[in-house]
Amino acid sequence: MKLEEKVILQYLDKAIKAREEAYTPYSNFKVGAVLVDENGVETSGANIENASYGLSNCAERSAIFAAASKGMRKIKIIAVVADTSKPVSPCGACRQVIKEFAMDDTIIILGNLKKDYKIMTMEELLPYGFEL
8 A cells, every 4th residue: 555645744744733732740752643454443552650650551552452452463564753854663562452453464654744644554564573
């Protein structure tokens, strides 16, 4: 599946909007994510911090867990945005969680607030990811 640039930019806008809901009193590093599941349903998420840093949750996982709790099992598209100089990249934990729900042709859009972006495949994002 290939996306037109205008569609990519629309998903970046949605991730930027999701980023506004981030709860980041400790790092002030806000991240937003939006995904589209196999049925075309969109779900967004933002990172949520906790005073015990290990209990924080990234935007990607917030969106995925919210969608999965409503029955989503496969991600068609996921876009992630942060205020970075280059397109933001998911942490290792998020990469593995994305892999759990990715399809062979899942489109992963990494972006920033300037709407610079990079399109990646799951294999590019997490080569040799854990599988059973």
